[in-house]
Amino acid sequence: PKIVTLPGDGIGPEVTAAAVEVLREVAPDLTIEEHLIGGAAIEQTGEPFPAATRGAVREADAVLLGTVGGPQDSPWNRLPRPQRPESGLLALRRLMGCYANLRPVRVLPGLEHLSPLRPELARGVDILIVRELLGGIYFDGDRRLDGDSAHNTMRYTRAEVERVARVAFWAAAQRRGRVTSVDKANVLEVSELWRSAVQDVHDRKYRDLHLNHEYVDSVAMLLVSNPGRYDVVLTENLFGDILSDLAAVIPGSLGLMPSASLGDGAGLFEPIHGSAPDIAGQGVANPAAAILSAAMLLRHGLNRPALANQIDGAVAQALRAGPTADLGGRAGTQAFTDRVLEGLQ
Amino acid sequence: PKIVTLPGDGIGPEVTAAAVEVLREVAPDLTIEEHLIGGAAIEQTGEPFPAATRGAVREADAVLLGTVGGPQDSPWNRLPRPQRPESGLLALRRLMGCYANLRPVRVLPGLEHLSPLRPELARGVDILIVRELLGGIYFDGDRRLDGDSAHNTMRYTRAEVERVARVAFWAAAQRRGRVTSVDKANVLEVSELWRSAVQDVHDRKYRDLHLNHEYVDSVAMLLVSNPGRYDVVLTENLFGDILSDLAAVIPGSLGLMPSASLGDGAGLFEPIHGSAPDIAGQGVANPAAAILSAAMLLRHGLNRPALANQIDGAVAQALRAGPTADLGGRAGTQAFTDRVLEGLQ
Ligand SMILES: CC(C)[C@H](C(=O)O)[C@@H](O)C(=O)O
Ligand SMILES: CC(C)[C@H](C(=O)O)[C@@H](O)C(=O)O
Numbered sequence: 001p002k003i004v005t006l007p008g009d010g011i012g013p014e015v016t017a018a019a020v021e022v023l024r025e026v027a028p029d030l031t032i033e034e035h036l037i038g039g040a041a042i043e044q045t046g047e048p049f050p051a052a053t054r055g056a057v058r059e060a061d062a063v064l065l066g067t068v069g070g071p072q073d074s075p076w077n078r079l080p081r082p083q084r085p086e087s088g089l090l091a092l093r094r095l096m097g098c099y100a101n102l103r104p105v106r107v108l109p110g111l112e113h114l115s116p117l118r119p120e121l122a123r124g125v126d127i128l129i130v131r132e133l134l135g136g137i138y139f140d141g142d143r144r145l146d147g148d149s150a151h152n153t154m155r156y157t158r159a160e161v162e163r164v165a166r167v168a169f170w171a172a173a174q175r176r177g178r179v180t181s182v183d184k185a186n187v188l189e190v191s192e193l194w195r196s197a198v199q200d201v202h203d204r205k206y207r208d209l210h211l212n213h214e215y216v217d218s219v220a221m222l223l224v225s226n227p228g229r230y231d232v233v234l235t236e237n238l239f240g241d242i243l244s245d246l247a248a249v250i251p252g253s254l255g256l257m258p259s260a261s262l263g264d265g266a267g268l269f270e271p272i273h274g275s276a277p278d279i280a281g282q283g284v285a286n287p288a289a290a291i292l293s294a295a296m297l298l299r300h301g302l303n304r305p306a307l308a309n310q311i312d313g314a315v316a317q318a319l320r321a322g323p324t325a326d327l328g329g330r331a332g333t334q335a336f337t338d339r340v341l342e343g344l345q
Numbered sequence: 346p347k348i349v350t351l352p353g354d355g356i357g358p359e360v361t362a363a364a365v366e367v368l369r370e371v372a373p374d375l376t377i378e379e380h381l382i383g384g385a386a387i388e389q390t391g392e393p394f395p396a397a398t399r400g401a402v403r404e405a406d407a408v409l410l411g412t413v414g415g416p417q418d419s420p421w422n423r424l425p426r427p428q429r430p431e432s433g434l435l436a437l438r439r440l441m442g443c444y445a446n447l448r449p450v451r452v453l454p455g456l457e458h459l460s461p462l463r464p465e466l467a468r469g470v471d472i473l474i475v476r477e478l479l480g481g482i483y484f485d486g487d488r489r490l491d492g493d494s495a496h497n498t499m500r501y502t503r504a505e506v507e508r509v510a511r512v513a514f515w516a517a518a519q520r521r522g523r524v525t526s527v528d529k530a531n532v533l534e535v536s537e538l539w540r541s542a543v544q545d546v547h548d549r550k551y552r553d554l555h556l557n558h559e560y561v562d563s564v565a566m567l568l569v570s571n572p573g574r575y576d577v578v579l580t581e582n583l584f585g586d587i588l589s590d591l592a593a594v595i596p597g598s599l600g601l602m603p604s605a606s607l608g609d610g611a612g613l614f615e616p617i618h619g620s621a622p623d624i625a626g627q628g629v630a631n632p633a634a635a636i637l638s639a640a641m642l643l644r645h646g647l648n649r650p651a652l653a654n655q656i657d658g659a660v661a662q663a664l665r666a667g668p669t670a671d672l673g674g675r676a677g678t679q680a681f682t683d684r685v686l687e688g689l690q
Pocket of ligand 2: 186187217431434435586
């Protein structure tokens with residue numbers, strides 16, 4: 001199988017290199033090919049998502065992404081919107097048709113003390129956020145900015161809601177069987193459609209699973225005050241952007257959080273942390289999220305769950321043995337990666 | 346001055362009665378008149394915001410609201426949207442022209458243990474969220490639902506952003522002088538307008554205050570992992586709905602959280618907790634948020650800050666002396682209110 005890696009910007013290259021080392025260790029049969037995206041691509045080609053990258057992604061069996069974007073004051077951010085690094089990321093998601101973004105949020109036993117929440121609230125948290133990734137207000141063409149007014153449009157079709165809802169129910173069936181669907185149906189028509197389409201998918205095919213609907217403001221509260229109540233959380237794109245990042249701080253560091261974006265073709269796998277330009281190139285970035293994203297690639301992208309489980313185990317062990325700086329420890333990127341590789345032997 | 350109270354649904358009548366007792370104690374000159382809103386109004390008049398209430402609100406110097414809405418399975422929620430309880434609340438906000446919703450989030454010294462956050466993160470948190478309340482995706486007329494697709498429109502004009510930004514800077518000037526403006530300018534045109542309008546207000550009139558811009562997903566994270574970094578947080582309507590509720594859990598109970606909604610005329614003051622139908626009528630609801638909303642009414646609505654400070658002090662003292670059930674204590678609504686009244690003597 002052919003894997004395309006897109007290291008991108010900031011700490012992206014370092015953590016992607018770590019993940020590639022791990023992939024090569026457990027799956028030597030993979031062909032791994034590196035391409036440009038984001039600011040790095042802008043520097044070399046003038047575009048955030050160049051044609052060569054698009055071509056390679058089309059041929060790939062799975063894509064492993066690093067991180068995209070520069071510091072706030074980067075000159076990239078003064079380019080017209082379609083030429084900025086983030087636009088490369090959005091174009092990649094769209095090209096690959098990855099409509100379901102899966103973000104597991106798990107507090108590992110023994111690591112509760114890393115959470116900003118009180119340990120008794122953090123203990124045992126195990127949530128899967130399923131975020132719709134290609135619809136809603138992100139991509140809709142009805143958008144405008146002039147000097148004195150601006151708008152964007154949050155739009156969904158029933159079919160867009162149904163396909164991501166099926167992913168959420170499929171995932172819940174392999175977990176604790178509970179889906180919470182998020183909306184703002186007391187205010188938004190688009191949320192009424194969302195709620196009704198999710199309920200229909202449930203009633204037609206997943207009646208044995210538990211479904212409930214909660215308002216987005218209430219979910220934001222309860223993720224902090226009682227995260228243990230959630231199993232799978234299903235949400236539209238913008239709410240998912242906010243809630244998945246919110247949930248991601250529960251385990252204590254973004255450096256631990258992988259993600260998978262799935263559609264009908266190849267999947268896209270990426271750590272959720274940003275490009276962290278302040279620590280880029282220093283060899284201190286935590287590669288755990290990138291390595292765990294490689295594990296998700298093996299599990300969901302190549303259907304090799306046993307290898308994925310091995311990696312998950314080795315990362316958990318390495319974290320207990322010697323955490324990285326973001327977790328209050330002293331292990332550098334390479335030292336941490338070496339420990340994961342040892343654990344895999 | 347004339348105060349209109351709108352007790353509304355669930356625990357609204359109980360906590361509003363407590364707040365009225367406190368108002369009568371400190372400001373016997375007020376005329377206080379009660380009217381219907383929400384589900385209670387639907388039951389008696391068929392409408393969530395009846396004409397008599399509209400008339401009274403138009404004449405009021407300030408409005409004290411309880412809570413609006415029934416349980417999820419309430420028959421009210423099956424009415425067409427304009428006839429539901431929440432529509433009464435939105436119509437009230439619109440009629441009063443209250444475009445700036447102020448939600449203070451303060452962890453009181455000695456009450457850190459109530460927070461879901463670790464005490465060292467909760468200690469000293471003192472944030473004011475300023476949420477735009479009349480624009481954005483809530484009220485825009487370009488909205489539709491048909492069977493297979495739906496949309497809503499997030500729209501702002503420069504003037505709408507500027508007026509709420511001025512409130513945020515005005516508030517910051519009386520606090521620690523720092524405003525964080527929230528947007529999603531890396532994806533949304535409407536956020537680009539927001540960012541530029543806020544920056545303009547700053548550059549023209551408030552250059553001595555500190556302004557920075559952060560993405561909504563990042564703010565959601567940092568409110569949990571490092572809330573101490575925020576002073577005033579300025580946000581559009583939908584982001585503000587989510588972030589203000591998120592921030593509201595930091596002090597440990599929604600039962601502590603008041604709010605003020607200000608515009609060019611009379612202000613609207615309300616606890617942010619919901620109607621809590623499960624505990625309504627039992628005399629156990631925490632009236633602190635409603636009483637603190639009455640204090641905000643005196644401070645911002647009637648310009649009587651000294652009285653407001655007295656109430657704030659008496660509530661803090663009553664909380665330490667004997668907390669209500671939501672805070673793990675045993676004081677009932679009336680016992681707690683009596684303790685506040687004693688503190689005011
Ligand atoms: C960089 C940005 C466009 C992106 C998003 O909003 O989707 C990011 O925040 C994410 O969640 O992956
Ligand atoms: C009830 C609902 C319409 C309302 C809102 O979304 O504004 C509530 O959540 C609030 O924040 O006051």
